[in-house]
Amino acid sequence: MINKIDFRLVKNDRFVIVEFILSENIGPDDLKALVPPNPIKENFAQKGVILSGKGPIWLYGFLIHYYHATQWVATYDPRLGGAVVVESHVTDISAGDIISLD
Amino acid sequence: MINKIDFRLVKNDRFVIVEFILSENIGPDDLKALVPPNPIKENFAQKGVILSGKGPIWLYGFLIHYYHATQWVATYDPRLGGAVVVESHVTDISAGDIISLD
Numbered sequence: 001m002i003n004k005i006d007f008r009l010v011k012n013d014r015f016v017i018v019e020f021i022l023s024e025n026i027g028p029d030d031l032k033a034l035v036p037p038n039p040i041k042e043n044f045a046q047k048g049v050i051l052s053g054k055g056p057i058w059l060y061g062f063l064i065h066y067y068h069a070t071q072w073v074a075t076y077d078p079r080l081g082g083a084v085v086v087e088s089h090v091t092d093i094s095a096g097d098i099i100s101l102d
Numbered sequence: 103m104i105n106k107i108d109f110r111l112v113k114n115d116r117f118v119i120v121e122f123i124l125s126e127n128i129g130p131d132d133l134k135a136l137v138p139p140n141p142i143k144e145n146f147a148q149k150g151v152i153l154s155g156k157g158p159i160w161l162y163g164f165l166i167h168y169y170h171a172t173q174w175v176a177t178y179d180p181r182l183g184g185a186v187v188v189e190s191h192v193t194d195i196s197a198g199d200i201i202s203l204d
Contacts, residue, residue, distance in 0.1 A: 028182070028186040028187075028198045028199070028200055029198055030198070031186075031188075031197045031198035032196065032197065032198040056179060056186075057159060057162050057177045057179070058176075058177045058179060058186035058188050060159050060162065060163060061162060061163075061166045061175065061177050061186075061188030061189070062188045062189070062197055062198075064163045064166050064167065064188075065166065065170065065175075065188055065189035065197075068167065068170065073163065073167075074160075075159045075160045075163050077158060077159070077160060080130070084130040084133075084158075084160035084163075085130075086133075086160050086163030086164045086166075086167055087163070087164070087167035094134065095133045095134065095164055095167075096130045096131055096132070096133035096134040096164075097130070098130055
């Protein structure tokens, strides 16, 4: 597991981009030991989270659930040039909104 | 929105396969009016949910969140011939488990 998946954080005052980088193919078993950056320890529990990276849908699914207690979760879509909100607990951001990364 | 996304349910006693079929490309805005099959009305709130279909990651993200109150959620991966659990609220099924569809 070690270093099969690396995470990189880019923070601003509204959200954090959690980018994952796979150094080799991962399998479902790798989810069992995966510890993504912790929103409380890393001080972004009160922000939105944008997930970015090339990987299987189930890795995204795992991360979306992992971060579900943050303000909102979005997934970056390179075709749109932004991130699409998939869940939100705040009133001014809704699923389907696009967070521009320009 | 109407009929851009169709859903098909296949149920057994342990889980429900929620398959989506896109009749045309969808955009993030379509999430705002999307009403997937309701687990309570359709009587599968006490089962697992397997998501299946060809679509953008943010559609999967939306559906994973939508079904997060069921027993567990998995995403079908055709390369694995099964579905990978991404979140679970029951003790005998964990994230990373593969649910065989054979």
